[in-house]
Amino acid sequence: MEQRAFQDQFEWENHCWGCGGCNEHGLQIKSYWSGDEAICTWQPKRYHAGPPGALNGGIIATIIDCHCAWTAMAAAYRAEGREIGTEPRLWFVSGSLQVTYLRPTPMTEPVVLRARVNEQGEKKTIVICSLFAEGEECARGQVVAVRVPESRYESR
Amino acid sequence: MEQRAFQDQFEWENHCWGCGGCNEHGLQIKSYWSGDEAICTWQPKRYHAGPPGALNGGIIATIIDCHCAWTAMAAAYRAEGREIGTEPRLWFVSGSLQVTYLRPTPMTEPVVLRARVNEQGEKKTIVICSLFAEGEECARGQVVAVRVPESRYESR
Numbered sequence: 001m002e003q004r005a006f007q008d009q010f011e012w013e014n015h016c017w018g019c020g021g022c023n024e025h026g027l028q029i030k031s032y033w034s035g036d037e038a039i040c041t042w043q044p045k046r047y048h049a050g051p052p053g054a055l056n057g058g059i060i061a062t063i064i065d066c067h068c069a070w071t072a073m074a075a076a077y078r079a080e081g082r083e084i085g086t087e088p089r090l091w092f093v094s095g096s097l098q099v100t101y102l103r104p105t106p107m108t109e110p111v112v113l114r115a116r117v118n119e120q121g122e123k124k125t126i127v128i129c130s131l132f133a134e135g136e137e138c139a140r141g142q143v144v145a146v147r148v149p150e151s152r153y154e155s156r
Numbered sequence: 157m158e159q160r161a162f163q164d165q166f167e168w169e170n171h172c173w174g175c176g177g178c179n180e181h182g183l184q185i186k187s188y189w190s191g192d193e194a195i196c197t198w199q200p201k202r203y204h205a206g207p208p209g210a211l212n213g214g215i216i217a218t219i220i221d222c223h224c225a226w227t228a229m230a231a232a233y234r235a236e237g238r239e240i241g242t243e244p245r246l247w248f249v250s251g252s253l254q255v256t257y258l259r260p261t262p263m264t265e266p267v268v269l270r271a272r273v274n275e276q277g278e279k280k281t282i283v284i285c286s287l288f289a290e291g292e293e294c295a296r297g298q299v300v301a302v303r304v305p306e307s308r309y310e311s312r
Contacts, residue, residue, distance in 0.1 A: 015203070017214065047181040048173050049172065049179075057249075057253065058222065059173060061253055062214020062215070096256045097217055
C-alpha cells in the first residue's frame, strides 16, 4: 500500500508557505516515513536560487524547518500508536531552528531531506536533518519542535 | 541625501530569492544602515503564512539570513572605508543560521529586522538580528557569514 504523506493525513486546509497543499505560491513539501527516518524529496524551481546556481539558504532553512516539524508531529502520533491526523490532534510549532551550510546546494536535481528524532520529550521534540543534493550532504539542521494546544491557533 | 539600500549598490543582476531585485518571485528585501544597526522593513504577503495568521518560520529564517549576510558585507566595506559595491568586491555567504521563535509573528503590518555585527574577523563575521512585528520582538537570529572569493561563484 502506498504511503500517504504526513501533510495529506490531516483533514484541514493547510495554507503554510512551506508545506501547505492549499498554498499555490508555496513549496508544498511532502514527508514520509522510511523506517525511523522521515524523508522529503523536493525539486527547487530556478527562482529559488541564492548565489548563482545554488539553492537559496532561506529555502533550505524553510524545507528543513517544515520537514522537521512534521517529523516531530508524526513521531508523536507514532509514540501514541495512532494514525497521523486522528483526534485529539497533536500539533507542533518550531521553537528554534539551526542550519549549517556545508557547501553550495546544486538545484538541477531534487534535493533529499533525511530527518530523525533525536530527543522526544513531553513538550519538546528535537529533530535533526541532513539535506542531500546530487548524493552529497550540503546542509545540516536541527529543529526544536514545541507541542502547542490546538486551541492556540484556532482562536487566532 | 536619501540612502540607497545595500542591495542596490552592487552593479550586477541579483537573482537571489531572498534579496534579489531581479527575482520577481522573491522577497526582495532591502537593508539600510541606521548608525551601527542595519534595518530592513518588509511587508509579508498573505501567502507567506505558517500557522494561520502568523508569518512562516522559513520566511522569517530567509529574511534574517539575507539581511544578516548583507549586514556582514556592508560592515566589511565600512571597515575598509569604501562604498558598498566598489572593486575589489567583498562577497559573503552564510556559513550557519540560527533562529529562535519567541512568539507568533503577526503579518498585518511590515516586520522590522534590526541587525548588528557581533564579531568581525578576517574570514567570518557574526551578525545578530531581532525581528519585530507590531512593536514586539517575535524572533531572534544569528548568522555566521563567511567571506568567499568572488571567483567561486563566477566560475559556476
